[in-house]
Amino acid sequence: MTSVSRRPRRLRVCPECELVVGLPRLRPGEGAECPRCRHTLVRRVPDSVQQVLAYASAALLMLLFALPFTFASFEIQGVQQQIAVAETASMLFYDSELLLALVVVLAILVFPALFLAGVSFIYMKIAFREVNAWHRSLARLVMRLHPWMMADVFLIGVLVSMSKVASMADIAFGPSFWAFCIFVGLLLKTVTSIDSDRLWFALAGEPSLPAHLQAGVNAGEQGITGCELCTFPIPAAGQDKCPRCGEHTRLPATATLERTWALLLTGAVLYVPAMVLPIMNTVSFGATTPQTIIGGILHLAETGSLPIAVIIFVASIVIPIAKLLALGWLCWVARRAQTLKPGIQIRLYRITHFIGRWSMIDVFVVAILAALIQAGVLMSVSPGPGILPFAAVVIITMIAAMQFDARLLWMAEKQSTATAEQG
Ligand SMILES: [Zn+2]
Ligand SMILES: [Zn+2]
Structure with a gap:
């Protein structure tokens, strides 16, 4: 730096x-x-335009390759089942979990595809120096999609699902799985190749x-x-839009903390059914066993998949609770003149912002297993009533972290310095 x-x-x-x-x-x-x-x-970023164009178009191509072929296959006592990647969402749709199906298809396929197509188009226009105001609006939209792309989290969900059933049935990956892995790698490279300062300069210059x-x-x-x-x-007064990118301005105001509080409260309330209700039902040789998140973790630990149990414990229990507590505490300190330097708080805020999406692992695990494990009475999995509130907790706390205005922490510090100087 x-x-x-x-x-x-x-x-x-x-x-x-x-x-x-x-x-x-x-x-x-x-x-x-x-x-x-x-x-x-x-x-x-060196040669950002060329890099983004190369990675984004390659990622789009890989996503197309990942769609039509077998993603994973499952076999138990001669009964076989194969799925394509999009079936992780469509099977939820048939299980009447419409909202969940929508979340899965948007997070792993639609948002990344729109992001990559949008980025490719904008950078193509930049490369040919044909930018206009419409491209600026498109760039704003595309940048907003970024936190909602979860193809990488889905991939971890796939690995967790496989280790959950590997001891009971034969699991294999098809060509689409490998294409999807390359797609995720290229998507991450596209994101890190974007030099946003250069992007806005290319689109709107330097007003x-x-x-x-x-x-x-x-x-x-x-x-x-x-x-x-x-x-x-x-x-701060008289201009409600940024002259460079066109984004609406938001002044730091403690009133926004109320919105964050409301979201946190909703998240905390929904976390109760998410924990108490089963997230999936497993039929094994005719007997149905409902499984809660905690039950799933204990089962993994007992069957010897301790590292996977730890991953799920951190993603589904530690992160959501820590996020609710951390954001609650940040909202509380942001209102008060404080003696603490905001350094620790800002670090906490950044961690909260960064890790939230990883809690979606369990949601994807249920989606994958419910799609793949369909062998009637021998072995099948269906989503339980707890998975929707759990997905809602993850999404609501992500929105709460985005709503929280970190600038208020520094204003609180200034207030406390002013009070100390007066005293
Ligand atoms: Zn701007
Ligand atoms: Zn700063």
């Missing part, structure tokens, strides 16, 4: 602490971070900055706010 002390060429507002920062001249491979909260403001803007000073104190998407400085 490059320090920001070199002569600033362009000013940005840190989206996590509202400090106005002058961006240094960056060479390919270098990055710039906020000197106050260490948030990465820019990462200069003129508000007058008298000073680096190293809080934006709020200068009557400025930062765009949450492209970090461009915008006058």
Whole structure:
């Protein structure tokens, strides 16, 4: 990371602490971070346009290859079942789990496909220098899809599902599985190849900055706010859209904490049925056994799959509870003048933001098993009533983490400094 002390060429507002920062001249491979909260403001990716185009088009191609062939197959006492990747969603649809089917198909196929197609199209236009205002709107939409793509989480779900039934039946992967693995790798490469600062520059240039803007000073104190998407400085009053990317401006306001609280409360309430009700029902040689999340973890541990049991325990129990508690605590401290430096809180906020999606593993495990394990009375799996509230907890807490405004933590710090100075 490059320090920001070199002569600033362009000013940005840190989206996590509202400090106005002058961006240094960056060479390919270098990055710039906020000197106050260490948030990465820019990462200069070498040959970003070519890289994104190559990875995104290859990823789209792999996704197409992953669709038609066998994804996984299952055999028990001569009864065979094969599924394609999309059947993990369509079988839920037949089990009358419409919402869950929608979540699965959007997270693993539709959103990644739209993201890749959108990114390819935008970068193609950038490469041919044919950009217009419509491409800017499309770029905003595409960037918003990013946290909701969960193909990588799904892949871990596949491995967990396989280890759950490997001892009872023969499981094999088909060509679509391997294509899907390559697709996930290429999708991740596409995401890391995007240089968002360059992207917005290519789409909208560098509009003129508000007058008298000073680096190293809080934006709020200068009557400025930062765009949450492209970090461009915008006058806090009289301008409701970013002149660079067109995103609606959001001023840091403690009122938003109420919304986060409401989401957290809903998540906490739904977590009870998610834990108490069975997430899936297993029929084995005619006998039906309902299984809760905790029951599933204990079963895995007893049957010798201890590492998998630990993964599910962390993803389904530790992460959701830790997230509810951490966000609740952050909402509480953001309202108060505090003596603690916000460093620890901001780190906690970033972790909460980053890990939330991994709780979806169990949802995908149920989707995969319910699609694949269909051998009538010999062995079959169907989703239980607990899986929908569980998926809702994961999604609601993800939205709560996005709603939470980290800038409030730094405002709380300022208040406490002011109170101390007055005293
Ligand atoms: Zn910062
Ligand atoms: Zn913007």
